[in-house]
Amino acid sequence: MLAGLLLAGCQRQPLPVELSGATMGTSWHVTYLPVANGFEPEAVQAELEALLVAINDSMSTWQTDSEISRFNRSSPGAWVAVSTSFAEVVAEALAIGELSGGAYDVTVGPLVELWGFGPARPRIDVPSAAAIRERQQQVGQQFLELDLEQGRMRRLREVELDLSSIAKGYAVDVLAEALLAQQITDFLVEVGGEMRLSGSSPRGDAWRVAVERPQPGARSVALGIALTDAAVATSGDYRNYFEVDGRRYSHSIDPRSGRPVAHDLVSVTVIAADCMGADAWATALTVLGAEQALALAEDQGLAVYLLRRDGERIVPSYSSAFEPWLEVSTRID
Known part of the structure; x- marks a missing residue:
């Protein structure tokens, strides 16, 4: 999941506040619209960093x-x-x-x-x-x-x-709830690529995030999604791998077989109410493969967007719960 948001056009007032830092071996970013009589950005950053330290002290x-x-x-x-x-x-x-x-x-x-x-x-x-x-x-x-x-x-x-595989999503939820407690309702929270979005973007409409095209050695966009009041997480096996005798071994390990997954599913994006669940489900569905992943997504009512490799082509599929998001998305071919 590309963490960048697309800030096109004129921004409305007040100007957004952008905070960032390092945590969990990765980075975190928060963009929010300040509220009247709210805390100064330095105080917000200090609180968010303290929460992240506490999560690391518990789950690292x-x-x-x-x-x-x-x-x-x-x-x-x-x-x-x-x-x-x-x-x-x-x-x-x-x-x-x-x-x-x-x-x-x-x-x-x-x-x-x-x-x-x-x-x-x-x-x-x-x-x-x-x-x-x-x-x-x-x-x-x-x-x-x-x-x-x-x-x-x-x-x-x-x-x-x-x-x-779940702590980053949990951290996103913790930061989001901290912002809501401060009456900040328009924000994007991202930790290591997992995100939660609330209210409106600085443009005054929904936040826009991008599903990355599975393409080793390059970064491009497969799908743009307009989101609000939702969390999104993506798992993929196309960047972290090694090769032996021409065969690729992915970092996505199937606990049941003890081996890296060997199917054609390369990316799973999950949209949910909370990021903790989206984070873990994205990992689980990646291991299952496209057919089983879609069947389980339908059974559980999960909004899931899958990308699988068919030769040189990247083929999308999605669950019925994801269809409403396609109505406000842009597919980039």
């Missing part, structure tokens, strides 16, 4: 003292107290994992590492079947138990939780 596997890292070090079978926000994100992830039939699994980290898409050095070869089977023993959300009522979790086996 890169921080050894984070809430998630402490949980991943807990003894199997031992209950661990977790924060309400942490439990909320895990509950959403587990629900989507179940609905997707295991295509989405927040314990897939060991397989991601094995295939060279984690923080370690990238692979230059294909792991053996034995190595894949061994890592699969360390994967499975069924070995996580969440007690929402008591605010606690435990591992039934030494699996490790990784919320990177």
Whole structure:
């Protein structure tokens, strides 16, 4: 998803405020229209940055003292107290994992590492079947138990939780709710390409975002969408991959097989009310492939836009819930 918004034509007053920074190994951006008697931009930025720090302190596997890292070090079978926000994100992830039939699994980290898409050095070869089977023993959300009522979790086996496929979307929602609490209703919030939009753009109409055309080595637009009061997330497997003997191995790992996906679906865009769900669903549907993704989207009422590769062509398809967005979109051929 291209994060840039298209500011064509004359801007209305007041002029938009633009804030940005770094978080979660990526960047965040906020554009909003200020309100009368509202906080100064410096105060808004400070609050948003504090919220992002808190999310990192809870959900970053890169921080050894984070809430998630402490949980991943807990003894199997031992209950661990977790924060309400942490439990909320895990509950959403587990629900989507179940609905997707295991295509989405927040314990897939060991397989991601094995295939060279984690923080370690990238692979230059294909792991053996034995190595894949061994890592699969360390994967499975069924070995996580969440007690929402008591605010606690435990591992039934030494699996490790990784919320990177949903945490950015959650962060978008947290920032959006913070702006709404300040009576700011016209805004775009983006973290690592995942977005939530509210009210009107600086032009006075809907915000415009773009679905990127899956094209390695270049950036172009496949579809422009006019959005308001919605969240949007895109997942694709066309930039992060390696090749061995002419075969491409994507960073999108199917937890069920232990291997990178091998179908022709290259991009999934999900529009939803909240970005946390859109973020996780985009990952889940990417793993499933076009046919299963569309079937599940229809079953769950998800607004989904898919791009698959057919030789040299990029072929779009979409769920019925996405059709209303096409009425206010521009397809770029």
